[in-house]
Amino acid sequence: MSGYLAKQIDIANNPASNIDYFKVLMSLQVYASPAEWRDFIAATDGFSRGTADFRTLVGDLHKLVSRHGEPMQMYERVHLSNSVSHYRGSGRPGKMLVAFCGRAQVLFGPIARILQLFPAEDYEVLVLRDTRKLGFTQGLSGHSTSFVEMIEKLRKQFFADPDQEIFCLGTSGGGGPALVAATLWSARSGVCFSGRPPTSSRIYGESAEALAMEDALRQRRDQAGQRLVAVYPAEHAEDVATAGQLADIASVELMPIAGLSDHNVLHDLHLRGDLAAVLRNTGLVT
Numbered sequence: 001m002s003g004y005l006a007k008q009i010d011i012a013n014n015p016a017s018n019i020d021y022f023k024v025l026m027s028l029q030v031y032a033s034p035a036e037w038r039d040f041i042a043a044t045d046g047f048s049r050g051t052a053d054f055r056t057l058v059g060d061l062h063k064l065v066s067r068h069g070e071p072m073q074m075y076e077r078v079h080l081s082n083s084v085s086h087y088r089g090s091g092r093p094g095k096m097l098v099a100f101c102g103r104a105q106v107l108f109g110p111i112a113r114i115l116q117l118f119p120a121e122d123y124e125v126l127v128l129r130d131t132r133k134l135g136f137t138q139g140l141s142g143h144s145t146s147f148v149e150m151i152e153k154l155r156k157q158f159f160a161d162p163d164q165e166i167f168c169l170g171t172s173g174g175g176g177p178a179l180v181a182a183t184l185w186s187a188r189s190g191v192c193f194s195g196r197p198p199t200s201s202r203i204y205g206e207s208a209e210a211l212a213m214e215d216a217l218r219q220r221r222d223q224a225g226q227r228l229v230a231v232y233p234a235e236h237a238e239d240v241a242t243a244g245q246l247a248d249i250a251s252v253e254l255m256p257i258a259g260l261s262d263h264n265v266l267h268d269l270h271l272r273g274d275l276a277a278v279l280r281n282t283g284l285v286t
Contacts, residue, residue: 001254004079005036010042012050021047021054025061029110031085033077037065037112065112066269083140085111085127085196086158089120096158097167097284098181100136100174105129107171108193108266109217114169117276118285126158127172135198137209145175147209151184159185168285171266172197179252180213180230183220189283191229193266195250196242219251227254229282234266237263241254255282 012024028040041047047058066072075087086246097118099107107114110271111127128150130136139150160164161164172180175195182190192199197217198210220228230246234256246252255278269275279285 001039002025002036002077004031004067004077005039012047015049016050018054018246021050025054025058028103029061030055031077031079032110032112033075034065034072034112035074036077037062037110038072040242061110064109064270065116067113067116070116073110073116073118075115081140081142083129083143085129087115087125087127089122089124090122093122093124093244094119095123095161095165095286096166097123097169098154098178098185098187099125099127099219100168100170100181101129102170102172102174103125103133105131105255107169107174108264109270113270115141117137117279118155120188121188126154127210130174133173134204134207135173135201135205135210137150137198137207137213147180152231154187165286169193169284172196172263173201173220174231176200176217176246177213179218179246179250180228180232183216183230186209186223186226188286189227189229189280191231191279191284192246193218193231194233194236194239194263195230195246196239197245200245202243214249217246220250222251227283228252230257231269231278233254233259233260233262233265233284234258234264 008024011020046053065086078086131141139146144150144153166185168178168182168187168190171193175192179190179191198213199205228241230252232243
């Protein structure tokens with residue numbers, strides 16, 4: 001058991017206040033692997049010391065990770081920093097998924113849910129969190145100070161194998177950066193869920209870095225075998241508009257999801273059992 005998980009279990013079993021419960025649940029969503037969720041539930045007897053509301057909440061979150069009864073994907077988490085987590089699969093995976101979180105530092109729910117959908121024998125996963133909440137325009141805290149510097153540092157750190165295939169996924173504010181990164185890394189597939197152009201932000205949209213990121217997308221040329229896809233709820237007006245903006249900027253395929261109206265489109269796809277099919281249809285899972 002990792003030191004991280006042992007600490008979360010100790011806090012959950014001996015909380016100073018209900019605030020500790022919230023902190024543990026948020027931390028598990030941000031960092032924990034599927035196996036760590038399993039071990040946490042076992043060691044805390046389903047969060048038994050919490051109130052009924054807390055037990056229900058942790059049960060619901062755990063169901064998101066273990067939904068549909070899939071086998072537990074055995075990823076080993078290497079916690080590099082609050083900004084970067086590396087989840088290593090078994091063997092020598094030939095595929096790297098890079099996931100760009102939104103402002104909440106998750107992917108519309110627990111990171112472990114996404115890991116469950118990518119076979120650990122085939123993939124390793126990098127999860128990136130912009131704790132500055134500036135759409136990755138200033139890179140990653142403690143790692144880089146610009147998007148371009150982040151791209152180059154990660155390339156040198158993790159993409160040494162020229163035969164490894166790269167895939168990029170992003171949610172909400174991490175969606176646009178995921179598409180730009182896919183372009184710059186020549187990824188096989190780049191998919192954003194309810195994403196938007198970096199320049200659409202009222203906070204950092206006029207920054208030089210956001211303009212440069214959009215320009216990189218605008219100058220993109222079709223690459224053999226590469227796909228860029230925007231997945232969004234067909235009945236959410238703002239997400240429909242920003243997806244259209246992405247398509248105007250670059251060769252981004254539009255995939256509106258009929259019957260959904262909430263911004264958290266990845267979450268809703270998962271609840272209705274369609275997320276795995278969308279991951280396959282967009283080329284993220286091969």
